Amino acid sequence: MRKWTILLAALMLAGTLSACGAGNLGGSSSPSTESSISESQSSESSDSASNYSHDSKGLAEKLAAKGYIDLEKSQSMRADFIGAESDKGKKYAAVSGTLELYEYDPEALSERAKACIEEVKSTGKVTVMESLGPVDAVLSDNGKYLMIYQDTDDSEEAAARKTAIYEIVKTFE
Numbered sequence: 001m002r003k004w005t006i007l008l009a010a011l012m013l014a015g016t017l018s019a020c021g022a023g024n025l026g027g028s029s030s031p032s033t034e035s036s037i038s039e040s041q042s043s044e045s046s047d048s049a050s051n052y053s054h055d056s057k058g059l060a061e062k063l064a065a066k067g068y069i070d071l072e073k074s075q076s077m078r079a080d081f082i083g084a085e086s087d088k089g090k091k092y093a094a095v096s097g098t099l100e101l102y103e104y105d106p107e108a109l110s111e112r113a114k115a116c117i118e119e120v121k122s123t124g125k126v127t128v129m130e131s132l133g134p135v136d137a138v139l140s141d142n143g144k145y146l147m148i149y150q151d152t153d154d155s156e157e158a159a160a161r162k163t164a165i166y167e168i169v170k171t172f173e
Helices: 002-020 036-046 056-065 111-123 156-173
Strands: 069-075 089-096 096-103 124-126 134-136 144-150
Touching: 056 069, 056 089, 056 096, 056 156, 111 124, 111 144, 134 144, 144 156
Parallel strands: none
Antiparallel strands: 069 089, 089 096, 096 144, 124 134
8 A cells, every 4th residue: 555655746746847837947038128128028019910820839939039938948747737738838937937838729728628717717826736725827818828927036126027927818818
C-alpha cells in the first residue's frame, strides 16, 4: 500500500510540473518602458487583424509584435488539464513574468473545457489542477482563447501592460 501512495504522489508531482511548466523561461529582452507601451497601444489602430492567423499562433505573434512576449522563449504546455486542444498550449517569457495561451474549438468542447470556460467567465480564474488552486485567467470574447498571465512586477507600468495584454486577448478573433 505504501508503494502505491509513493507512486501516486510521484505521478501527481510529475503532472504538476508538466502543467505549470518546469523551469524558468526568464524575462524578455523587450523594452518595458512606458513609452514602448504607449507606442504599442497607439499602433493598435493601424494593426490589421489580417496580419495574423486566426489561431493561438497568430495571437502569440501579435503579442510578440507589441513587445509583450518573446516567441523564442517558449515551451509547450499540457492543454488537456483545462480541456483545450492538446497541441494548442504554449508558455512564453513575458516582460516580467510568463504568459500561457491555450486554444479551444468552440464547436467541440469537452466537459472539462466547458467547466473551465464557465469558471473563467464567472470568477476570472481557472483551476488547472486542484492541488494548485485557481489562477487568474482571461477568456477571449469569442471563447476560443484562454490566457494565464503572471507578472512579477506590481508597478503602475505593469498594471497598464496587463490591461493592454488582456484587451488584445479578449478581442482577438
